[in-house]
Structure formats: structure tokens, C-alpha cells
Amino acid sequence: MIGHELGGRYEILEQIGGGGMALVYKAHDVLLNRHVAVKVLRQQFVNDEEFIRRFRREAQSAASLSHPNVVSIYDVGQEDETHYIVMEYVEGHNLNEIILERAPLQAQEAVHIALQICDALEHAHHNQIIHRDIKPHNILIGKNNRVKVTDFGIARAVTSSTITQTGSVVGSVHYFSPEHAKGVNAGEKSDLYSLGIVLYQMLTGRLPFLGESPISVALKHLQENFEEPRKVNPHIPQSLENVILRSMRKNPDERYASAEEMIEDLDSCLLPERMHEDKLEFADDAEVTRVMPAIRPGMETAAVPTSTMKTDMMQTRHGEQPLESREPRQSEKPAKKKWVKPVVTIGVTLLIIALLLVGFFYLVNKLDTEEVEVPYVVNEIQERAEAMLEESGLQVARPVTYEENPDVEPGIVLRQSKEGMRVKVGSIIELVVSSGPDMELMENFVDQSYESARASLIALGVDGERITMDEVFSEEVEAGIVVSQSLTAGEEFNPAEVTVSFEVSKGPQPFDMPSLIGKSQSEAVNEIRQKGLVINTDTGITSKPSYKPQGEVLEQFPYNPGDSVTRGAEVTLSVSSGLPEDALEYTFNIPISPTEVNGTSEIRIEFSDARGDNQDFGKRRINSMQNFPVKLVLDPRTEALVSVYRDEIFIRTYHVTYDAARSGTAVAEPIESNPPPVVEPPPVEEPPPVEETPPVIGTPEDPPPAVEENGDGEDGDQDEQ
Known part of the structure; x- marks a missing residue:
């Protein structure tokens, strides 16, 4: 079927589900370019003409439903022997998967889902459509939390020849109503019974009736009582349990009259004033087997069955003696003695006189009893109030009445009877004592989402501003989930005053x-x-x-x-993955000699090619000319550079191009040793030149200028300069 195109329009993509009568596929509507769900009738039903006729009629009826909580029917068709229904594709999960994953659900979430299912049923019943197969598998929850009910109108097409098939039952016997299990015509109240079971399963995580075979389960629907939801999950409010108890009554007359009535009850069951209402009580079903009392002497006539009495009467009419008359007569008892009756009469008279005397003296005693003022004990502690009353000679009525009061501490007297009166000593005084505010038990919210925990506490009356959270990193707990809570599970708290803090995971630490x-x-x-x-x-x-x-x-x-x-x-x-196809690997050989002939030098080479810059070829010590093969990888768009250092002195850099390496013309010139130094003779020193005496200018008669020895004169200074 996968890959097939039904009706020239619906391309089957994958199978997404299946039941007793049909398989469900995800398909693509090529005409409207959208995903749809296609339900294809199983092949074993295609030859049942009555089934096909009802299948088409009920599918068309279901298509007439238009409601946000009902899966829309788009098309009904047939191709050869394949009968199919095209419907809305809901991306998400069915309710059965959600129950298996995290049941029991919170009361608010379960009521939210049940309300939408009930709303869909109310719309269907208004259009004379009975679902007859309400179960979690047929409830789809979309990603927007919208509930969608599917499979309308199909279960009603089952005939006597298709009730069962090999190894399975069409529909699910765990959700059958008693009238459905009997095989009688099931109506609107049958859907409400099934919805009650779905609500029971959401809140407890289990089914109300289990058995080894479908027949045994069906019999339990007819004969046995289920375990009450609050015994399985004590956190269920009594008002919500009452909804389940009423919807799952075996007698249809005791269930909700309509889906609309059930919606009204669901809509208000979590209000604070209803959550602690009294448990619903019902009269015993007429069909429940009763234990008859044993027959005792003197009850033979009353206990004789009607059929036996009729038989005896018929026998008498035909001239026969009844069974008792045919038994031998016993001998008559002897006559009573004549003195017994007067003795009894006198005894009774004396007893009456004695009782009258006792009553008279008691009345006189009461009339003469001392009177006392009733002490005022309102606002006193209970023990102190009782002591005050007993000291005055009064008695406290038992048991003491307790009343919830959020404004008065527990144990304080709220009201008393006969306040401000004088009464007889020994009179009984009734007290009404405060039990404090209405206390609640803290749930275990660990491993639940913070939003869910917060909503649950607000529903109990806790102010949202007194619910705080502290985000912590956690390697094990996903973000948004409660790690710990300030009040332990089972601890009592006053919703009007309590402050609750949570540690909430914000995921692993970054x-x-x-x-x-x-x-x-x-x-x-x-x-x-x-x-x-x-x-x-x-x-x-x-x-x-x-x-x-x-x-x-x-x-x-x-x-x-x-x-x-x-x-x-x-x-x-x-x-x-390695070098590109146009990369060229080339070995560039460089012959290098030591600095001096027969000397030793350290050679270091660095190179840059397509793999990176300043790559180290390594160091090597040589004492004669040696060849250094440098392996290069060349890119057509760049050139390689090879730099040679001898004794840490830069010698030269070679440029190796891609084309030269490819043609083999990239050849390195050898680096020779330095030539030995030329020894030159030392230079000959020449004698210093002889200074000539300057000619004397002037006449012979003029004497030479006088020179002062101490150099203090002006001429001396100039000579020094």
C-alpha cells in the first residue's frame, strides 16, 4: 500500500496505526498539497455487503460533524476492493501513549482532556451519532494540546459476523459499557460510561477491569464493582471521583442524562468549594445478588416460596390434603394450670407501680437540683474550657464538634451552647472547637514540570506569588523539571499562608x-x-x-x-581527505658544504609551501658537502620558499615555483665552503716626515717675538689654540 496513490490523489507515505477493522496511513494530498490520514478497511471485511453499506452510511454521517474536537472527515471513496476514508492528519500522540508514558496525570490535565472529549461527544450526540468505541487509542492530542476524537461512526457498522476475528475483538472490551457487553443497543450513555473509564485510567494509570480473556472482562463490567479511584490515587479530589462514580454506574438511568450534563459537572468539579464534597452514594442495583436470611423456627410460613404455596393450594382444591395435613398429628399438650394467669397479672401490676415510683422520685430529684451559671468559654483553649465547665458541675457533650476556621488557631473554642444561662448542675454543654484552616497534603512534585507543579498548588488555593523557584544546573534532569521542593511529600500545609519554593533544573552547566x-x-x-x-x-x-x-x-x-x-x-x-588533484609533490635537493673545508657546521632549513609557513625541515651537522632533500607540496597559485641557515647565520632563500618544479628546472645552486683567508705581510712603517722651518718674514734687524713661558699671555693662548 505504501507508495500507492488512492483515487489518483492521495499518495500513501507510511503506516501510522491500525485497529481491528482498518489500517491508518499517513498520506499526501497532491491536489491540495497537505498531509492527510487515510483509513483503509481491512480486506476480510470487503465482502460483507451489509458492513460495506453501513460503513459508507456511517462514514458519511461522521463527515457531517464539524467540531474543533472531532477529527474532520475530508473524503470517502473506493478503489477496486479498497474502501477508504480520508480525514484530518493530527501531528502528535494518542492519549494511550501519554497514559503509558506519564500516568497518573494531574487532575487539572485529566479534566482538561475529558472536557474536550465530552464536548465532542455532545456535538456528535446532538447529530444522532454514537461513537461506541471511546478509548485512549482513539483520542489524539495535537502539539497545541488540542484534543481530537477520531473513529466516529465506524464501530456502529459491526455486524454479527464481524464481532470477532482471529485473536482479537473489534473494539476494546476494557472500555465496553455493561449494555454493550450484553449485546443490546448502546446509546449515548454508553459513550459516557466509556469516557468514565478513560478518565479513571488517566487519573490512576490502570484499568478498572482486567481479566484473562475478553469474556471475563465483559462479565466483570456486568457483575463486579471496580476499585474506587481514590483508593488507587489518594490525590484525586472527591468531587472528581464523584464524576467517575456516576459516569460508570452499571444502570444507565443512574449515569449522566447527557454529555452536556457531564460537561457541567466536569467544569465545576475542581472549584475549591466542591473539591471536598461528600462521596456520592447510590442505591444497590436491582440485579445485584443478595444474601437471604436463614429460616428460623416460626418463620416457616413467611419463608415458604410462592411456588410451593401455590402448589399446596392447588392440591387442596383437588381434594388432596396439603403436605402438613398428611403428616401424623402430634399429641396435644396438656392444659395449663388455672393459677398461672392471676399470678402473671399481679406481677405485671406490681412492676408498673414500681416504675411509677422510680420516675416520681427521679422527677422530684431533678426539680430540686441546684442551678449554676454557665461559664463563658468562647476563645478559650479546649482543655481549659472543659475544665471550667466541669468545675461548675457541668458536662461537655461528646464527641466535641470541630469546625475549620482559617482565622482561629486549632484548639480554640468557637461557640458554646447555653451561653449566659443558668442551668441545672450536670447539664450538658456543647462546644464547637476550631480545627484551624483547611489543611492540604503536599504532593511529590519532583520529576514533574515546574509549570505543572505551580498550577496544582494554585488550584489548591496557594497564592502564585508565594510559589518561587531557584534554577540550578543539573546533568541528569532536563530543563524545567523540579529537582527538589521545600515541603516534603505528605506534609500538611495551609494554602492561605504557605510559601513553597522549588529547585528547578536549567539543564547541564555550559x-x-x-x-x-x-x-x-x-x-x-x-x-x-x-x-x-x-x-x-x-x-x-x-x-x-x-x-x-x-x-x-x-x-x-x-x-x-x-x-x-x-x-x-x-x-x-x-x-x-588528502591533497587536491592539482597539488604537486616535489623534492627540492640542496647541496651544502660546511663553512670551512674539512670543518664542521650545523645546517638548519625552514620552508614554506602550500601546507603552511615556516615549517621546520630539521637540523644536521656536516663536515663535507651533503645533499638536503626538502619535500615540498606546491599549489599552482603560490610558490615555495626554502631558507638555509649555516651555523645560525642566514645564507640564502630559494624560490621554487609550481611550473619550474613541474618541468624539473627547479634546481638549487650548491652552497660552497668559504675560501681560506689570504695572509698578507705586515705593512712597512715609514719614518715620520720632517717639518720644515718656516721662512722668517721681516728684516734682520727686527727681533723675534717674545714667548711667555707660563702661557698666560694672549699670544700664548693663541698658540695653544
């Missing part, structure tokens, strides 16, 4: 994303696992060509190094 780029694939995967991260199941680890070594991580996403992540986050890696 940390900085490590850098995985440049690491090998195995190193990156190990670090991801150590950090509590996971490899993305869809994209996983991708690879692409690069000039990095094969298996080296090139990219990481969606989290870059330093981004904030939490445990469980999914990471995708991109690793190198």
Missing part, C-alpha cells in the same frame, strides 16, 4: 567549546566524548581535499572554539 582544528580525527573524537558532546547523527564527520595532512580536522560547527555549549550538544567535523 562550558567553552574546545578547539578541535588542527587535531587528528581520533584526537578530536576522543575530546568530544570526554567533554560529554556527541557527533551529529545526520552530518557526522565529513571530509574534503586540502593541503593539510590526511585526517586532520579542518573545521568544526556549529560551535566555534570558545562558544558556550552543554553536555549532549551535537558537533560536526570536517577533516582533510
